[in-house]
Amino acid sequence: MASTFDGVEHSRCVQTRISSPTDAASAFMSSGSRDINLVAVPTGAMLCCQFVSIPSGFFVLGQRWHKNIGAVDPGFKMCWPFYYRVSHVVTRATITYSAPSRQVPCADNVMVDINLSLTFSIGPSFEDAEAFIYTLGCTRFDEFLAAEVEEGVRGLVYSVTHDRVNDLREEFAQSMLASLSSKFRPFGVQIKNVKVTETRLPRNLAKSLEDTTTGRTRISEVAKRHENTIRVLQDEASQELEQVLRTNARKKQDLLAQCTRYEIEHKEIIDEMVGQARVQEMESKSNMDVRITQAVGNLEVAKSEGMKEAEEIRKSMEIKCEERKVKVTQMANTTVVESEAQLRAAENNSKALVATAGAENNSTAGLEVKRKYELEWQRLQILEVLAKDGRRFVTGEAGKQLLKDMVPGPSQMLKK
Known part of the structure; x- marks a missing residue:
């Protein structure tokens, strides 16, 4: 169809x-x-x-x-x-x-x-x-x-x-x-x-769509007017903002000029202070050089005086040492002579005692212990005198014998 x-x-x-x-x-x-x-x-x-x-x-x-x-x-x-x-x-x-x-x-x-x-x-x-x-x-x-x-x-x-x-x-x-x-x-x-x-839609639907399109057109016009109003407000706000920015820029420029002037003044003050500091530094260096020179001179004088005084002290001490050395030598010689005399006397006494002890031994066997005791006591007294009177230099066999007598060994103790 x-x-x-x-x-x-x-x-x-x-x-x-x-x-x-x-x-x-x-x-x-x-x-x-x-x-x-x-x-x-x-x-x-x-x-x-x-x-x-x-x-x-x-x-x-x-x-x-x-x-x-x-x-x-x-x-x-x-x-x-x-x-x-x-x-x-x-x-x-x-x-x-x-x-x-x-x-x-x-x-x-x-x-x-x-x-x-x-x-x-x-x-x-x-x-x-x-x-x-x-x-x-x-x-x-x-x-x-x-x-x-x-x-x-x-x-x-x-x-x-x-x-x-x-x-x-x-x-x-x-x-x-x-x-x-x-x-x-x-x-x-x-x-x-x-x-x-x-293409064609049904009449009622087309009418509805037409009305919808008309409404959208009106909405679009209102939106355009609204956008225009917003644009006007934005332009006014932009102008005000531009005015504020210009005012701020002018103030900023004034502040920058003041900062520049302050920096120049500050630099001048710093230059002046640096000049004064350099003058003071030069004066301080001059005073320091003078004081160093004086200190070096005083040091040289003190060294000379110290060396002189040290030399005098050294000489006086050398004299005193020589005097003490002579005295000590004399005392040592005297002590040695006295010790030798006492040693000879002790040897004579010991010989006499030995002879007496031999006689007594021959005569009386019962007095052996007493004699040994008395002999040991006398030996210790001699050693006491030797130790009390001063230092003595004994070397060789005599020294060994003397040390042996002063410190008896175990065998001697057993004999005794």
Whole structure:
């Protein structure tokens, strides 16, 4: 059933019968607003013809005994027999095909009307024209094309909501063009362009969307006015901020000038103080040099006096040492002489005692212990005197004997 969209009817591809091949041009030009003539079929001659005119600018297919013989060259043919015939004349023109669809449901179940326009042509070769005539045909091509276009439109529209229908024109056209080209190219049909010319929503929904658009427009205007007001306020604030920045910059410049002046004054004071410090330093160095010179002189004088006094002390001590040495030597000699005298006396006494002891031994054996005791006591007294009177230097055998007598050994103690 044909559908219309704002007076645009669904196109239909038809095949027309003509009396002779030369009538093909008028047949293709006389197509109605809905019917599109793609193929013209001339009526076959019953007898031989003296001449036949084959038009140019079309795909002209011929038959011999109703068997396809391919393309028939255009021109004037003489003595055309009846078993030769022009079977089909196919247009080379680019055809515009309108396919409006009504009440197509969207994903949100809103019915929309869509008008689709596509352009196609048969060819560009005679083989494509033969494929179109003998494999598909004009009637089946019209049915196939209408079904594919309707299915493609409904499938794409059902995948989106109503608010995106108007945004899918380019996307839909590209996908539909690729799909139709792949399906119709084997039959010699070349799909050149697919375009969605118009979409229409239901009246109430369109009115609601229009009101929504109007509201959005008003909102946009209010937003623009608000943005303008904000921009004015921002400009005023920017001017005030610029004024404040200029004032601060001027104050900053004044402060920097004061800081520079203060730095210059500070540098002058520092230079003055440095000069005074250098003068004081030079005076201090001069005084220090004078004091160092005085101290060096005093040191030299003190060294001289110290050396002189030390020499005097050394000489006096040498004299005292010599005197003490002489005294000690004299005392030592005296002590040695006295010790030798006492030693001789002790030896004489010991000899006398020995003699007395021998006599007593011979006379009285009972007095041996008493004599030994008295002898030991006298020996100890002598040693006491020797130890009390001073130091004596005794060397050699005499010293060993004296030490032995002073410290008796264990054998002597056993004898005693």
